[in-house]
Amino acid sequence: MSYEALQTYWWIIVSLLAALLVFLMFVQGGQTLLRQLSKTEIERSLLVNSIGRRWDTTFTTLVTFGGAFFASFPLFYSTSFGGAYWVWTLILFSFIIQAVSYEYRTKANNFLGRKTYDTFLFVNGLLAPLLIGTAVGSFFTGSEFSVNRLNITNIADPVISRWETASHGLEAALNITNLSLGLALLFLSRILAMLYFINNIDNDSIIKRSAKTLRYCSSAFLVFFLLFLALILTKEGFAIDPGTRLVYMEKFKYLHNLIEMPIVLIMFLAGVVGVLYGIFLGSFKSSSRGIWFAGAGTVLTVLALLMLAGLNNTAFYPSTFDLQSSLSIRNASSSEYTLKVMGWVSLLVPIVIAYIWYAWKSLNKKKVSESDLENDSMKY
Amino acid sequence: MEHFDLALVDWSRAQFALTALYHWIFVPLTLGLSFIVAFMHTIYYKTRDEEWKIMTRFWMKLFGINFAIGVATGIILEFEFGLNWSNYSWIVGDIFGAPLAIEGILAFFLESSFIAIMFFGWDRVSKKFHMLSSWFVAIGSNLSALWILIANAWMQNPTGTAFNADTARNEMVNFFDIALSPTAVFKFLHTVSQSYVIGALFVISISAWFILKNRHLLFARKSIIIASVFGLLASVFVSITGDSSSFNIAHTQPMKLAAMEALYDGEESADLYVVGLLNKNKDNTNFKGIKIPGMLSIMAFRNADAFVPGVNDILNGNEEQGILSAESRIEKGKIAIKALADYKQARKEGNDELADQKLKEFETNYSHFGYGFFKDKEEIVPNVPLTFYSFHIMVALGLFFILLFAWLLYVSLKDRLVKNKLLLIISLWSLLLGYIATELGWIVAEVGRQPWTIQDLLPVTASTSHLSVGSVQTTFFMFFALFSVLLIAEIKILITQIKKGPEKGGSHV
Numbered sequence: 001m002s003y004e005a006l007q008t009y010w011w012i013i014v015s016l017l018a019a020l021l022v023f024l025m026f027v028q029g030g031q032t033l034l035r036q037l038s039k040t041e042i043e044r045s046l047l048v049n050s051i052g053r054r055w056d057t058t059f060t061t062l063v064t065f066g067g068a069f070f071a072s073f074p075l076f077y078s079t080s081f082g083g084a085y086w087v088w089t090l091i092l093f094s095f096i097i098q099a100v101s102y103e104y105r106t107k108a109n110n111f112l113g114r115k116t117y118d119t120f121l122f123v124n125g126l127l128a129p130l131l132i133g134t135a136v137g138s139f140f141t142g143s144e145f146s147v148n149r150l151n152i153t154n155i156a157d158p159v160i161s162r163w164e165t166a167s168h169g170l171e172a173a174l175n176i177t178n179l180s181l182g183l184a185l186l187f188l189s190r191i192l193a194m195l196y197f198i199n200n201i202d203n204d205s206i207i208k209r210s211a212k213t214l215r216y217c218s219s220a221f222l223v224f225f226l227l228f229l230a231l232i233l234t235k236e237g238f239a240i241d242p243g244t245r246l247v248y249m250e251k252f253k254y255l256h257n258l259i260e261m262p263i264v265l266i267m268f269l270a271g272v273v274g275v276l277y278g279i280f281l282g283s284f285k286s287s288s289r290g291i292w293f294a295g296a297g298t299v300l301t302v303l304a305l306l307m308l309a310g311l312n313n314t315a316f317y318p319s320t321f322d323l324q325s326s327l328s329i330r331n332a333s334s335s336e337y338t339l340k341v342m343g344w345v346s347l348l349v350p351i352v353i354a355y356i357w358y359a360w361k362s363l364n365k366k367k368v369s370e371s372d373l374e375n376d377s378m379k380y
Numbered sequence: 381m382e383h384f385d386l387a388l389v390d391w392s393r394a395q396f397a398l399t400a401l402y403h404w405i406f407v408p409l410t411l412g413l414s415f416i417v418a419f420m421h422t423i424y425y426k427t428r429d430e431e432w433k434i435m436t437r438f439w440m441k442l443f444g445i446n447f448a449i450g451v452a453t454g455i456i457l458e459f460e461f462g463l464n465w466s467n468y469s470w471i472v473g474d475i476f477g478a479p480l481a482i483e484g485i486l487a488f489f490l491e492s493s494f495i496a497i498m499f500f501g502w503d504r505v506s507k508k509f510h511m512l513s514s515w516f517v518a519i520g521s522n523l524s525a526l527w528i529l530i531a532n533a534w535m536q537n538p539t540g541t542a543f544n545a546d547t548a549r550n551e552m553v554n555f556f557d558i559a560l561s562p563t564a565v566f567k568f569l570h571t572v573s574q575s576y577v578i579g580a581l582f583v584i585s586i587s588a589w590f591i592l593k594n595r596h597l598l599f600a601r602k603s604i605i606i607a608s609v610f611g612l613l614a615s616v617f618v619s620i621t622g623d624s625s626s627f628n629i630a631h632t633q634p635m636k637l638a639a640m641e642a643l644y645d646g647e648e649s650a651d652l653y654v655v656g657l658l659n660k661n662k663d664n665t666n667f668k669g670i671k672i673p674g675m676l677s678i679m680a681f682r683n684a685d686a687f688v689p690g691v692n693d694i695l696n697g698n699e700e701q702g703i704l705s706a707e708s709r710i711e712k713g714k715i716a717i718k719a720l721a722d723y724k725q726a727r728k729e730g731n732d733e734l735a736d737q738k739l740k741e742f743e744t745n746y747s748h749f750g751y752g753f754f755k756d757k758e759e760i761v762p763n764v765p766l767t768f769y770s771f772h773i774m775v776a777l778g779l780f781f782i783l784l785f786a787w788l789l790y791v792s793l794k795d796r797l798v799k800n801k802l803l804l805i806i807s808l809w810s811l812l813l814g815y816i817a818t819e820l821g822w823i824v825a826e827v828g829r830q831p832w833t834i835q836d837l838l839p840v841t842a843s844t845s846h847l848s849v850g851s852v853q854t855t856f857f858m859f860f861a862l863f864s865v866l867l868i869a870e871i872k873i874l875i876t877q878i879k880k881g882p883e884k885g886g887s888h889v
Contacts, residue, residue, distance in 0.1 A: 053500055056492040059451065064484030066458055071481035074473020074549075081459060082466025082845030089855055092459055093862070099452035100866055103444055109876035111869035149548040152471065152842075153721035155714070155753055159467050159846040160548070168851065334474045335544070335551040345482055352489050359493040359513075362505045377883060378441070378499045 006339040007329045008311060010072035013346055015306035017065040018136075019299040022185065024058040025132075026196045026291075027051045029189030031098070031125030034118060037197065037209050042370055045106075045379070048121075050200045050368045051193065052102040052380040057356065059099065071342050075147065075332035076317055079161035083145050084135065084169025091131045098124035102380045126186065133185030135169070137178030139309040140232045140254065142320035143169070147327070164321045177235075180228040187221035188275075188298065195282045195291035202369035207286055214283040232308075233258070238318035240328055247315050247326045257312045264307045271300030391852040392464040392844050398856065399456050400826070401819060402863045406450030408818050411525055411572055412579015412614075413443045414518035417498075418511075419606060425511040435599060437502075438882040439583065440514075442874060444499060449870050453863065464852065466845035468833050474551045475541055475558065476531055483527035491520030525575070526568050533564035535834050536825070537632040543746055543837075545723055545739055550837065566628050567825075570621035573614045574821065577781055578814045580611025584788065585811035586878055588804040596881055597798065604807075605792050612785035618778055623679065630680035630688070633835055635760065636828040638691045639767040641676055642666055646690035646698065650676035653772070658765055662692070691761055706757035713752025716745035750837045759839075762830040770820040770827070777817035784810055 001009065030051040038044040070077040081088050097120035104110045105117035144164040151160050165171050172178050194210040194217070201207070237253020240246070250256070258265050274297020282290030310316035315326035333339065366372060373379050417439050424432035458480060462469050469476070494516035501510040534541075540557030541550045552558065584607045587600035629637045638644075641653060645664045656669010674684040681688070687701055697705025723738035754760065788807065791797045797804070829835065833843040 053496045056451065056495065059455070060484065060488045060492040063455055063458060063488060064481070067477065067481035067484040070462070070469065070473060071477030074477050075470055077462045077473060077477070078466040078469035078845075081462025082464070082469070082847070085463055085845070085847055085851060085855075088459060088463060089858075092456055093858065095455055096452040096862060096866075099455070100448045100869070103448035104869055104873060107445070107873045107877070108880070109872050111872045112865070150721065150724055152467075152548050153717050153724070155717060155842075158753070158842045159844065160470050161466055162846040166848075168847070334477065335547070337555075338474050338478060338552045341552065341555045342478055342481060345478075345485060349485060352485060356489060356493045359497055362509065363497055363500060366504055376500070376502070378437075378444075378502070 001340075001343070003336040003339070004330075006336060006343060007333045009343065009346075010068075010333065010339055011310045011316070011329045012303075012307065013349075014065070014069050014072055015303050015310070016299075017061065017068055018306055019302035021058070021061045021065050022188070022302045023192065023295045023298045024054070024061050025129050025185070025189040026192035026295075027055050027058045028125040028128045029186075029191070029193035030196065031121040031193075032186075032190060033125075033193055033197075033213070034121065036213065037194070037206055039205070042373075043203065043206055045373060046201050046203055046206060046368055046370070047197065048102065048105070048380050049373060050197060053363060054360075055098065055102055057360075059095065062095070068342075072334055072339060073327070073329065073332045074334060075161070076327055079145055079147060079327060079332075080135075080143075080317065082159075082161060083163030084138075084143065084172065085163070086167065087131055087135055087169035087172060091128060091135075094124040094127040094131075098128075106380060125189070129185040129189045130182040131173075133182030134173050134175075134178045136306075137175065137181040137228070138172045139306070139316055139318075140235070140237070141172075141175050141177050142238065142318035142326075143172065144321035145319050145325060146322045147319070147325040177228060177231045180224045180231065184221055184224035184228055187217050187224065190217045191221055191275075191279060191282075192291065192294055192298065195278060195294050198282050198286060199288040199291045200364065200368055202367035202372075211283050211286045214279060218279045218283065238315040238323070238326055240313040240315055240330075242313050245330070247318070247323045247328075249323075253314065254308050257308045257314060260312055261307065264304045264311075267300045267307075268304035271297045271302075271304060273297065274300060386841070387849045388844055388847065388852060389841050391849055391856060392847075393840060395464060395852060395856045395859065396457075396460055397826070398860055398863070399453060399460060400822065402867070403450065403453040403457055404819060404822050405815065405867070406446050406453065407525070408575035408578040409446050409582055410443070410450050410521050411575035412577065413439060413446070413582060414514075414521050414579075415576065416579050416583055416607060416610060417443055418514040418518045419610070421511050421514040425507060431598065431602070434882045434884075435603060436514075438599075439603075440498065441877060442582075442586075444495075445870060445873050445877065447495070449866055452866065456859065463855075464845055464847070465833070465843050468838065468843035471549045471838060471843075472535075472538075472834060474549060475534060475538075478552065478555070479527040479531040479534075479559075483524050487520050487523035487527060489520075490516055491524060494520065522572055525572055529568045529571055530559055530561075530564045532825075533561060533567045534558050535832075536567075536829055537561060537563040537628075538834050538837055539563075543749070545720055545742060546727075548720070548724075550834075562628050563632060566621055566625045570618060570625050571821075573617040573621060574778075574818055576614035577611055577618060578811075578818055580607040580614060580785065581781070581811045581814040583607035584611065584807050585809070588807035589878070590881070591798055592801070592804050592808065599882055601792065601797060604788060604797065608785045608788040608792065611781065612789060615778065615781040615785055619782065622775070622778065626679050627682065633829060634689050635691065635694050635762065636767070637680060638689060638694065639762045639764045639828050640771040640824060641688075642764055642768040643676070643688060643690040644692050646688055646693040646701065648677065648687045649674040649685050650680075650688040652676040652679060653768075655772075655776075658768060664690070691764065695757055695761065706751070706754075706760050709748045709751040710754050710757060712745045712748035713750060713754075715752075716742050716749045717752040719745065747836065750832065750834070750839050750842075753839050753842045754831075759831055762828050767824060767828040770823040774817050774820040774824060777813050777820075781810070781814070781817075 034047050101117040101120040105114050147161050152158050194214045197210050198207050233255045236249045236251050239250035239253050274293045278290040278294025281287040315328045317327035319325040420436040424436050494513040497513040498517050539561045540554035542553045544551045583603050587603040590596045590600040644662050651671040651673050652675035653667050654670045677686040678684050693703050695706050719738045719742035726735035831839045833840050
């Protein structure tokens with residue numbers, strides 16, 4: 001593979017990890033529904049134990065996504081994390097409090113009390129999709145930073161990437177495009193959670209309540225998702241001149257990308273149809289298959305959106321402060337050698353996915369039910 | 381402005397140290413206990429003896445409580461490279477990102493996929509698959525440590541790498557040089573084996589408490605036998621790999637070795653300080669206590685007559701031994717930095733001849749590049765007393781654990797453990813000593829290598845993000861408060877679970 005092909009390959013791999021992460025954020029969505037979907041303690045316990053067996057898959061995917069992004073596009077890692085400091089810190093903070101909450105919530109003498117741990121779960125469920133969505137929104141709207149590699153030769157102040165706003169990333173939440181993506185993601189994670197509950201829990205009232213709440217959530221999701229879509233498809237985008245490598249603003253750039261990359265268009269449409277069909281199955285048929293359609297649809301849609309942001313001569317992490325500081329898969333990537341080494345490693349990914357799938361299936365053979373939990377002292 | 385920057389570096393370091401030290405409370409136990417659980421689970425699988433099932437479940441439960449908080453602190457570490465060490469992330473991301481990504485793909489998924497089965501698989505999957513899951517968890521978490529330690533070892537001894545002047549960063553040129561560097565191999569073996577010691581001490585300490593309280597005697601005695609065999613093997617291995625690590629450090633990080641031994645004036649046939657105290661002198665009159673003549677030379681170079689350089693040799697140079705002074709390295713470093721700037725400028729202006737000349741100048745002086753960021757030569761010396769005492773206490777504890785495990789095993793096999801109050805009390809408190817030893821090990825490795833993020837190539841001062849000190853201070857205290865609260869919660873839950881003891885009869889499944 002040529003260097004360019006490797007960069008494209010890695011952009012797709014990183015996008016795929018992000019897409020899987022969004023799907024797996026049904027765990028977060030579920031954490032915001034614990035109170036809403038349960039009337040009794042037992043019902044709440046069913047909900048917690050259903051997603052509780054999955055939380056670390058989501059968590060691991062986030063860690064792997066971070067590692068893979070670091071390895072393949074280190075300039076993004078250093079610019080975005082070191083720059084949009086507060087957004088990322090808040091996201092991470094919410095994941096710290098999540099990681100302990102399942103394990104500790106029902107343990108005796110747990111210091112903070114179950115309510116606090118359940119609140120932790122709620123906070124993570126709310127903040128993670130909202131803020132991650134907002135941060136990803138800035139892939140389309142840009143941020144204020146500058147990158148100058150020559151700074152390394154300035155002994156007194158050698159930092160290469162600099163954020164140019166004092167709020168260090170929090171400003172992204174004030175942008176309507178970013179915010180609509182964040183909210184769309186939040187409602188999507190809730191939709192996926194309810195579809196997962198319908199699939200995974202053996203309890204009629206939870207299934208009924210899920211199906212009903214699904215309808216409200218879906219309309220909210222559609223509003224914000226369509227708003228986001230309308231905004232990015234009509235806006236100017238950050239294009240790169242293939243000859244000079246200079247970044248310039250191009251009208252309808254993302255719409256052009258969609259038309260110029262028909263495969264992405266097909267993926268996108270298939271993804272959206274999948275999500276809608278999944279929602280339909282869940283809310284009107286209470287079918288347990290909804291999660292698979294909506295899940296696969298989510299992965300395809302997110303993958304397509306990130307390909308719009310990064311491929312076809314587009315700057316995936318644009319700077320509105322200094323257009324030429326914008327990051328693209330060409331200038332932000334690792335060396336050809338590293339991408340190649342990592343390319344070999346990526347060949348193992350299907351094996352990893354296969355055993356995750358196998359492990360998942362073997363545990364989900366039995367649905368989560370009251371009698372199932374009654375006898376298990378390992379439950380959350 | 382200069383002062384301002386130093387505060388930023390210090391707070392960024394403080395935040396990283398805080399996260400790493402907390403993380404390192406939980407990880408060794410995860411690494412060690414996972415294997416002990418897997419052993420017990422295997423014995424249960426083979427014998428179908430309910431007693432072993434109860435033991436497996438009890439230790440597994442404690443494992444889970446500890447695992448959760450280890451994960452919580454671990455995610456922060458990964459992202460802190462970007463958050464606080466943005467310059468570092470760019471300049472070495474081409475190398476450093478790879479092991480982190482591989483850890484996620486190859487190790488962490490193994491661990492997290494099977495951990496759910498390990499906890500919830502009782503009666504939900506086949507007994508064999510369930511037992512294997514316990515092994516996958518142990519292997520996964522240890523593989524995870526492998527990749528993280530490869531990344532850390534590369535910072536201490538940057539092999540397989542070349543600086544690319546055009547991209548202004550280090551780039552990987554040989555993956556296997558990085559993954560299989562002796563520094564990485566010794567670091568991994570030393571670190572995981574000492575984690576097994578922690579796992580063993582954990583089981584022994586709790587079991588000793590049960591015996592002292594006259595509870596679950598059979599359970600506790602069986603647990604102690606398993607743990608002391610495991611611990612004895614591991615602790616002997618710790619001392620062997622520790623010795624290999626010192627040998628490696630002597631060759632790759634002479635300043636760290638000098639700080640570990642508080643050796644100021646280098647000498648042939650250097651002595652090893654065994655027990656004693658340091659004074660404030662910065663020469664070889666700085667130590668009062670017991671020494672072993674010539675032992676340091678043997679440890680460092682496998683030769684009783686070998687010259688071991690001291691802090692002053694590295695600082696002021698030693699022509700006879702071919703050691704360049706810090707001052708001239710700083711000078712050469714500044715030449716390298718200037719040449720890089722000139723090279724970039726010449727390239728921009730299309731002056732290829734000048735560019736080639738500057739590139740050559742840069743490459744000639746590159747091995748001193750990192751020194752160019754220092755103002756004062758004293759900056760290259762780590763905190764000597766802290767490194768010295770940490771190292772010596774760690775070694776003493778390491779040797780003590782070997783004796784403890786051997787003693788326990790002997791007494792257990794003679795079936796006299798229950799009556800041996802003294803040994804039980806020592807065993808109970810030995811866990812605390814284990815934690816002290818493991819944290820001291822981190823200090824030796826990480827304080828000892830200051831001021832470098834990457835040995836000789838990049839100092840901490842040139843590695844930070846462009847943030848205000850206030851931001852980093854705020855997040856420092858946020859993390860400090862949160863980690864502390866969670867640690868208290870963890871300890872309370874653990875103690876409560878331990879007091880409850882193992883489940884009776886295993887009838888619930």
